[in-house]
Amino acid sequence: MSRPNPLEIGRPATRIDGLSKAVGAERYSVDHYPEGMLWAGVKRAGIPHGRILAVHTGEAERAEGVVRVLTRKDVTGANRQGIVHKDQPVLAGSKVRHCGDPVALVLAESREALARALGLVRAEIEPLPGVFDPEEALRPDAPRVHEEHAEGNVLVRANIETGLGKTALRECPVVVRGEYEVPAQRHAFLETENGVAWLDNDGVLHMNVSTQAPFRDRFEIAHALGLNPMRIRVVAPYLGGGFGGKDGSTVQCLLGLAALHAGGRPVKMRWDREESFLAGYTRHAVRMRFSLGADHDGTLRALHCRLLYDTGAYAHLGGEVLALGMEHAGGPYRIPNVLIEGLAIYTNNPVAGAMRGFGVAQATFGIERIMDALALKLSMDPLELRRKNALRRGDRNACGVTLTASTGIESCIDELSRHPRWRERQEWKRAAPCFKLRGVGVATVHNAIGYGRGLPDTAIAKVELTPEGRFRIYSGVADMGQGNATAYAQIAGEILCQDASGVEVLQPDTALSHPSGSATAGRTTYTFGKALVKACEDLRLKLLARAALVLFVEQPEGFALLPGLIRHLPTGRDLPLARLATLLPESDRFSIREAFMPVAQDSLDSGKEFKLGYPHLLFSHAAHAAFVEVDQLTGKVEVVDYIAVTEAGRVLNPQTFEQQVQGAMAQGLGYALCEDMHIKEGRVLANNLATYIIPTTLDVPDMHCASAEIDEPSGPFGMKGVGEIGFNGPLPAVTGAVQDACGADVRRAPLTAENVLTAMRARRTGRTGRARRKS
């Protein structure tokens, strides 16, 4: 039988959304312009800290084309948003805490009328002194971002300690120290934050929105606006990018509020790029101090580090980003004595939240650079130092968690060290052209999968035999471009033995699909896929049993599910699925199954400040090598070549696997080389894509992407998540390569020509050690 488009596990199946996206037929949330719709928009504070004296809306209300102007008093619910800690107002009433805080919501007949009206709303705000530096925010006399918060400007303060903690450092024959800093980063997705909402005649609030967490959104909206969450329907079409920036409410609560006052008309809200930079979430800027102790042979003995995460004006996921960063601060290494101190700190900067690498990328810069410093001090090969200390299955990691699941960091290192490009690196470096210095840097990284302990990482998959005899998967987790919908089609295709024409995937709709958590934490294919495996196996057995009934066969054995039909093998009789479907009632044509991600069972003494999301049991791993040329005269860094060896369990689809690694690497190179929002006194200076530079295809090298496949027994078809791991390598690997090339020890990202040149000069003048402070 010819199967033109096989959906088998392990094959590079074509993306099911590829064609419709390529020809522009796929309808993103932003493509919805319902008839009779209104436009909604927000008047923002414009100053980072201040007391609201009045919001004058009269002039705007009287303007042509304006339907309503809403302020804090129009919000009937709690007026608070936040995934874990709810401290962010839908509309600010008494105080603004960052420049993007919204003070009024305008509904208008057109975008032009909306823009005019926003210009006519006048917010009288008395400025307050702001706090923009996390260390300054810790001072007793620092301005308080949230007066009512008991811990001052500290959102979360936590310690992770194992063995003798930092005291072990004193006994170490060799100790290296360093300070590092990373700035905020913006997701810069193609499709900015947007959505459409309306109230139907039954009072149900409908929302079609670009979101990573449609099921949670219902509760966010309901809490903020005082509604019944079960009377809110959220539809999440394919996203034009998310990367964490659409996890949590962006437009949702504002849109819900607008819809409640739109007289049943649909309302659309779409942030432009500047508003997205101002009011969206950023990656946390972090300050880090690392001390690493080892034996003379490179065996790691002790780690002490202190991590300051600038969470901006509101909590969002600040505590959880800090937790994950701290959990990874020890790297994928055996370190018996550890003290990791961490703080997530309120400032009047833009709100920081989830972004691919979720706190891990920042801490990884610290641990990988201090590993390089140790290698340098011991004159060891950096990769050999890492290999020597690499965690193995059965070890305890830096947090004291026993690694009972697949642990493939050694496999990655082995695979990298066998790579021809790696083996020829010395020859390549020696062949550098004039005024160019060549260097090679490495990073070995890990990234946890899933929510971690304390928060159920579950999914509920539904798969249905449609009346037409095809299989429809009701996905509960959004596909923001990572390709999980294709993976789901493959899982169903493999288990149900169908080709692409027999399988379709419905994107999340809270009225049709089932709660499956957010599209975050590298969990979507793992957790939903695991539930889907069960649902498909269940439906398969059900349909074979129903076929026995229809074909009058007394036992369910001897049946095979084949593309479009069920065959009774002993008699050769075929029952088309389309026929079977007409004989079954709707309630007997589907299966719904759930899955839980396993969690670490170790009882841990430290880290108890983290109520949820700590620790993790499953990790993906990678070994990266960056090959760079540094311009001796300008400091400009060019990444010429890149090797990424990734272990994320079994690979379901080599093509989407590589796409994820390549995409993460490109985003990571942006983080390494150029991306900086240039936030000064709470204001975003690089607030559009003309000034905030992300890499283009010309800036990204050809890349060698390899997989060190090992099986993760708990995963669907042995897989783990691969969405985030690829992001963590580029910054430390490129920084190491630059140091290898020119000796410059850059301690603050990104490695712009200016920063590299400064570091090269500092080295010549003998200054080292401290990260260069911003401003």
Added chain:
Amino acid sequence: MSRPNPLEIGRPATRIDGLSKAVGAERYSVDHYPEGMLWAGVKRAGIPHGRILAVHTGEAERAEGVVRVLTRKDVTGANRQGIVHKDQPVLAGSKVRHCGDPVALVLAESREALARALGLVRAEIEPLPGVFDPEEALRPDAPRVHEEHAEGNVLVRANIETGLGKTALRECPVVVRGEYEVPAQRHAFLETENGVAWLDNDGVLHMNVSTQAPFRDRFEIAHALGLNPMRIRVVAPYLGGGFGGKDGSTVQCLLGLAALHAGGRPVKMRWDREESFLAGYTRHAVRMRFSLGADHDGTLRALHCRLLYDTGAYAHLGGEVLALGMEHAGGPYRIPNVLIEGLAIYTNNPVAGAMRGFGVAQATFGIERIMDALALKLSMDPLELRRKNALRRGDRNACGVTLTASTGIESCIDELSRHPRWRERQEWKRAAPCFKLRGVGVATVHNAIGYGRGLPDTAIAKVELTPEGRFRIYSGVADMGQGNATAYAQIAGEILCQDASGVEVLQPDTALSHPSGSATAGRTTYTFGKALVKACEDLRLKLLARAALVLFVEQPEGFALLPGLIRHLPTGRDLPLARLATLLPESDRFSIREAFMPVAQDSLDSGKEFKLGYPHLLFSHAAHAAFVEVDQLTGKVEVVDYIAVTEAGRVLNPQTFEQQVQGAMAQGLGYALCEDMHIKEGRVLANNLATYIIPTTLDVPDMHCASAEIDEPSGPFGMKGVGEIGFNGPLPAVTGAVQDACGADVRRAPLTAENVLTAMRARRTGRTGRARRKS
């Protein structure tokens, strides 16, 4: 926790339908009188065989209150009914084959108008010679009931042969022979055949009908009337008795036809007792010849028997009844050489079909009486002869099927022989009063469970958490009084840990429940219960997993389902089921699971004439002892005491278990002592309950009911079916007891005073052997 009405397995839980039935609140099908309804009734042939020349309906059509008079030409479908072989017309067009054949269907505004109109319909029928005796029907010159049937009057002719077959008889040191006969029997349920039907505005045909097979009914009606079966909805409320007589179409196709011509009005049809006797199904009358060979020590060596089943005018389940009778003709004994010949024969008698004991009761009379004859000849104790030859698990039975399932006949015999009443039987016999002779007879019997090979014996159970937080079982098999609904409530209560207030059972509705076969063959609690066990276990796990989600617990372990709530044991937090239900969409609040009954896997040389329903793997077993007094002067038999030891796997509910055994025994005593339809030349002479005598409570002795429980691993909680087994013992046990008392060897049931007296006289005059012919 006090649980006033525990639904635990093994406990005598109160019947869930007990109260509503006792106070008359339960609405049977016959209790439905929808507004604006019409009455429908049938004009019947009144002669047993004839050619229809004309049906004059004009006068009836013109009568007051008459809406329509329909004849054969109004039937647009196949006009054929029959569960396996479809040869029975909905309305006879060219020929009538028994007195009850319907020739016209009248719709009227009232019962009175209907009765008048039926009197005005005139069927011109040219009488044909009839055939009423199965042996005469086999003669080449016998009148043909179905001219088009290739095998003459033979519906099915089959042989079962094992070992050397009948030739082995020649080698046997001891051989006994006998001929036996049993008459037709009527189910005599309280609620006669009836139903209500209407066509809705969407063209869906609705029917509320007293039926044992609502899901199959759709296909019967659809085939007969040319409709789409998926556009027919059949609702089957509790039945006021069924016993097999409501398996297959009675009123269904006629009612469907009436509804199609009622202009959307509901139509009711209800047969009175006479019509029920005339047109309903009967137990097959059977003629039997048995030869049994043994060693001198009683070890059975060979069996030859020939069984003639009078199936009446139409096939109905005649072939399958014959098959089951033949399968049981060897009794629960090891007999290495067997030839069982059988025929199901068309006559112009009323249609025979399914009835409790389904062919088995008849054959059991033969094998048990010939066993008694052997015991007498060998001067062995009848029970010891049976014990010596009793089948054990692992043996091959008379059909060559390896008994891999539980086989408890020895346990029953052991239990019976330990019974104090049994042990004192000689003393009791000796103490007979004047003119009374006392005797004790035994029967050891078996009865297959389920449909047997070739026909899937499956069920699909649905259990739902209702929005109110209770559990609703969607039963797919009718409860005709046997108490399966209570067993389902117990199964759900046990697995879901709910008391009676938390569980409800919905009777079958093809639009809400799922195809689960018929309420026949002792299969309902086994097969549907097996599916229900899986559905409940599935739903339980689902709800615990959902509770984890709602309570924010990361793993589904540590939860307990308790009455009305789910508890997280580590934290003690409770989640009321009513609360959980509001958080789940309807599609995630239920589970649907199927089960298959296992079938025999032996490859058999004989019995291949049976396309379906042969052989079986699972049997229930029983050992019965009847204690009788025979009046020396009148021949009147009184059953003074009765012991029934039953093995039907584990007992789920001792009360309903005993009710089933007692009910079957009472019905079996009627069969043994008094029930005879007195069919002469195709006419039912005893056609109402004044002349057709069934036992009253005064005729039924106190009974000792015991269970020899063993576990059937394939059954739900280890059970097998108990609905039929109890029927098979009374006739042979009472007959044996009568012979023990007075020496009379009665070979034709029932044992009326007249029959017994005749046999007593025959013994005195030395005549024996042949069964007394009816007529």
